[in-house]
Amino acid sequence: MTEPFKPELVCPAGTPASLRTAVDAGADAIYCGFQGPTNARNFPGLNFTPEEMEQSARYAQDHGAKILAAINSFPTAGRTDIWKSAIDDAVRIGVDAIIVADIGMARYLHRDHPDQRIHLSVQAGASSPEAINYYCKHFDVKRVVLPRILTVAEIKQVHDAIPCEIEAFVFGNIGMMAEGRCALSSYATGISTNLDGACSAAHCVHYNEDEQGNMTTRLGEFAIDRYSRNESAGYPVICKGRYNSEHKTEYYAFEEPVSLNLTRLLPDLIKAGVTALKIEGRQRSRAYIRNVVSAFRQTVDAYAAGEDPDITDLLALTEGHRQNEGAFRSKTWK
Amino acid sequence: MTANTQNPGLVKSPAISKYLPPLPLLPLQPVLARIVKTIVRRQPGLFARLGPGTKKKFLIDPTNLPIVFLLEPDPQNPKLTAIDRRKDIERDVYIGGTFMTLLRMIDSQTDSDALFFSRDLKVSGDSEAMVALRNALDDMDSTLADDVAAAFGPLAKPMRSFLDSFNKIAESKS
Numbered sequence: 001m002t003e004p005f006k007p008e009l010v011c012p013a014g015t016p017a018s019l020r021t022a023v024d025a026g027a028d029a030i031y032c033g034f035q036g037p038t039n040a041r042n043f044p045g046l047n048f049t050p051e052e053m054e055q056s057a058r059y060a061q062d063h064g065a066k067i068l069a070a071i072n073s074f075p076t077a078g079r080t081d082i083w084k085s086a087i088d089d090a091v092r093i094g095v096d097a098i099i100v101a102d103i104g105m106a107r108y109l110h111r112d113h114p115d116q117r118i119h120l121s122v123q124a125g126a127s128s129p130e131a132i133n134y135y136c137k138h139f140d141v142k143r144v145v146l147p148r149i150l151t152v153a154e155i156k157q158v159h160d161a162i163p164c165e166i167e168a169f170v171f172g173n174i175g176m177m178a179e180g181r182c183a184l185s186s187y188a189t190g191i192s193t194n195l196d197g198a199c200s201a202a203h204c205v206h207y208n209e210d211e212q213g214n215m216t217t218r219l220g221e222f223a224i225d226r227y228s229r230n231e232s233a234g235y236p237v238i239c240k241g242r243y244n245s246e247h248k249t250e251y252y253a254f255e256e257p258v259s260l261n262l263t264r265l266l267p268d269l270i271k272a273g274v275t276a277l278k279i280e281g282r283q284r285s286r287a288y289i290r291n292v293v294s295a296f297r298q299t300v301d302a303y304a305a306g307e308d309p310d311i312t313d314l315l316a317l318t319e320g321h322r323q324n325e326g327a328f329r330s331k332t333w334k
Numbered sequence: 335m336t337a338n339t340q341n342p343g344l345v346k347s348p349a350i351s352k353y354l355p356p357l358p359l360l361p362l363q364p365v366l367a368r369i370v371k372t373i374v375r376r377q378p379g380l381f382a383r384l385g386p387g388t389k390k391k392f393l394i395d396p397t398n399l400p401i402v403f404l405l406e407p408d409p410q411n412p413k414l415t416a417i418d419r420r421k422d423i424e425r426d427v428y429i430g431g432t433f434m435t436l437l438r439m440i441d442s443q444t445d446s447d448a449l450f451f452s453r454d455l456k457v458s459g460d461s462e463a464m465v466a467l468r469n470a471l472d473d474m475d476s477t478l479a480d481d482v483a484a485a486f487g488p489l490a491k492p493m494r495s496f497l498d499s500f501n502k503i504a505e506s507k508s
Binding site: 015017020043045046201203205206207208215227232233235257283285287288316317318319320321 | 383384385387442443444445446447448450451452453456457458460461462463464465466467468469470472473474475
């Protein structure tokens with residue numbers, strides 16, 4: 001009897017301690033980035049120096065886990081050396097794969113380090129077989145991280161038409177925006193998610209609570225939400241704010257502060273050909289990583305063993321204390 | 335952002351402190367100094383992650399206690415001071431929650447983002463310094479609560495058990 005396919009559980013880490021927590025909680029692979037603008041979670045106090053990345057890679061690999069370096073923001077003219085240097089460091093350290101989004105960095109990596117395994121970041125926004133096949137053909141990409149805009153049925157169609165593995169998000173930020181192309185935060189702060197790696201740069205975020213306990217969240221000069229006392233809050237990002245217009249008041253113009261949780265869809269994703277299941281949240285704490293990774297480890301193992309898993313309730317860790325299955329089940333979600 | 339004393343999150347006179355005489359905080363200060371020294375010794379990488387946040391003043395407010403704590407993580411002279419909440423306190427960052435909430439957070443029992451989403455954790459002021467502190471404290475194999483316990487030397491083990499019992503109470507209530 002053949003063993004049922006068990007997908008790889010890919011987990012986030014924003015610090016070396018988080019990485020060790022993810023490994024110890026049962027991650028098969030951990031993705032993380034260097035300090036600075038070369039990855040899409042460029043926040044104060046987060047990420048790894050080259051020395052920390054090297055030590056962390058040893059820890060992960062010694063414990064049977066892979067380490068994936070996210071170098072997945074987009075360099076602009078005059079700054080490409082920073083990204084190339086990060087790629088060179090990651091190769092020297094011996095990471096198992098490098099996750100890139102920029103086509104120029106994909107070319108650099110493939111040309112200068114032809115033996116290094118390449119994954120295509122969700123930030124590349126490659127959602128069609130034509131786009132993915134282009135990256136596979138020209139840069140020998142081994143895995144694509146799919147944008148969170150496809151249904152499971154569409155993922156199956158993509159799988160059947162590409163030569164590389166598929167990694168799909170299963171928990172965390174829903175990210176319905178055109179990934180790698182969103183400029184909302186840049187418009188409000190002048191600092192780019194895609195070029196600087198910082199969505200809602202921390203120094204532009206301001207929280208103010210009045211005497212009644214109502215909290216207003218501002219990004220730059222824009223008020224993006226106002227929560228009444230004890231109302232659940234979300235991240236301080238433009239896409240999850242509530243706004244007033246001529247026709248509506250206090251409405252979510254883009255998306256609601258809800259987290260993705262595909263626990264119940266895992267068997268369908270695996271049947272659709274997904275190789276790796278990705279948990280979002282490099283900016284989250286060790287407590288989040290320990291709880292979410294452990295829960296998914298148990299669930300994946302149970303499904304692989306043909307058992308009905310005890311699905312741990314992760315609602316307390318979700319944004320806005322709400323969760324759904326995003327576009328994976330239906331395009332009509334909001 | 336410059337330090338200020340305006341803080342809508344800080345309740346200066348909660349029921350518990352309204353009728354209290356001036357608090358005798360002097361005996362507490364050497365204990366806090368010892369805690370800070372222990373943390374600095376056990377977590378040398380803390381300041382690098384804090385970056386410019388090392389020059390900021392963090393007001394930590396256990397909202398159900400009559401005192402607040404002022405953390406000044408300057409690597410040259412780190413300080414943690416207990417202050418009567420009725421005083422005006424200059425700060426750059428405000429972090430408030432019940433004592434149990436803050437304890438569970440520094441003991442890595444719960445996720446600070448989740449506490450923010452649920453509004454159990456209140457924050458205001460310099461968000462960059464706040465995020466840097468959160469990430470710096472999270473990059474530890476032990477927890478800040480472990481370090482607090484360790485500061486009590488031979489009493490570290492009973493202190494750790496004491497904190498654990500608080501955590502259990504908090505967990506049963508959450």
